[in-house]
Amino acid sequence: MSKQIVLVTAVIILAVAGGSFYGGMKYAQSKNPSAADRAGFANLSPEERQARLQQFGQLGGGQRGARNGGGGGLITVGEIITKDDKSITVKLRDGGSKIVFFTVSTPVMKSTSGSPQDLAIGEQVTVTGTANQDGSLSAQSIQLRPPLPSTN
Numbered sequence: 001m002s003k004q005i006v007l008v009t010a011v012i013i014l015a016v017a018g019g020s021f022y023g024g025m026k027y028a029q030s031k032n033p034s035a036a037d038r039a040g041f042a043n044l045s046p047e048e049r050q051a052r053l054q055q056f057g058q059l060g061g062g063q064r065g066a067r068n069g070g071g072g073g074l075i076t077v078g079e080i081i082t083k084d085d086k087s088i089t090v091k092l093r094d095g096g097s098k099i100v101f102f103t104v105s106t107p108v109m110k111s112t113s114g115s116p117q118d119l120a121i122g123e124q125v126t127v128t129g130t131a132n133q134d135g136s137l138s139a140q141s142i143q144l145r146p147p148l149p150s151t152n
């Protein structure tokens with residue numbers, strides 16, 4: 001009889017411990033929602049979620065075509081594929097592209113200060129700027145970067 005009492009007591013203790021652990025985990029989740037829930041992704045359709053991820057530059061392939069950077073600007077990363085006196089077109093790592101407008105007063109940075117003449121086809125750049133209605137970007141700054149390592 002005493003073995004039965006010990007067995008029943010052990011089962012009750014394990015059930016209470018398991019229930020307490022489960023309840024504690026659920027409580028912790030309710031106090032610290034996942035990053036996707038915090039970003040408002042929980043109730044989005046797959047298409048809306050993809051658009052939101054693209055907007056914030058979270059998709060794979062290195063595309064950061066519209067990632068929020070410090071100071072409220074957008075960041076675009078990629079290779080310059082065309083250039084004129086007032087704009088460059090940046091090829092994004094996902095295969096897309098972004099037109100970036102700049103002025104003579106737009107800072108162009110590299111290990112030393114640069115100028116728009118340093119913007120050349122094939123150069124890797126990181127652009128911070130503001131979005132235009134047509135999807136292009138008006139640069140607040142352009143940073144020349146060393147080439148990215150090959151993924152081959």
